[in-house]
Amino acid sequence: MLVEVKPEEAWREKWREWLPKWKAAWRYAAEREWSFHIYDESRIKGPALKNIQYIERFKRGDYSEEDMDAVVRTVLFMGSAPIHYLLALHFTGSETLGWSVLFHMIATRQLDCDISRHFDEYLEVTVTA
Secondary structure: OEEEEOOHHHHHHHHHHHHHHHHHHHHHHHHOOOOEEEEOHHHOOOHHHHHHHHHHOOOOOOOOHHHHHHHHHHHHHHOOEEHHHHHHHHOOOOHHHHHHHHHHHHHOOOEEOOOOOOOOOOOEEEEOO
16 A cells, blocks of 8 residues: 555645645556555644554574574465564574564564554454565
8 A cells, every 4th residue: 555645735726736646656556556545734733643663673684594584485375474473483492582573574674564453463464475
C-alpha cells in the first residue's frame, strides 16, 4: 500500500493542484500491484504508527543472513506463519534475538504483516512480494 498523508484542510483546499501528483502515485502503485490511498493525519495515528516507530530501531541491525534465509524459506513454504512458530522453530533458547531478527525483517520489508495489529506471538507474517 502506498499512502499520501496530508492534513485534511490542506488536501481539501489543494486537491486540484495535487491531482497530477496523486495520479502519478496511483500509477506507480498499480504497476507494483499496490493500492494507493490519501489519508489525513487522523488515519495514521494509533497502533500502526506506534508499531512503525517501534520497529524502526531494528532496521539497521546486523543479523545473520542464514537465520533470515531460513525464516523466509519457512514462511514461503507455509504461506504465512505466526511469530511464535518461527521463534520456536528457528530461535529456541534465543527468543530475544529471534524477535529482533523478525522485527528487522518486517522493518526492511522482507516480511510483511498487519502493521496495525498488536505485536505479539500470534502476529502472522508473510514474505513480501
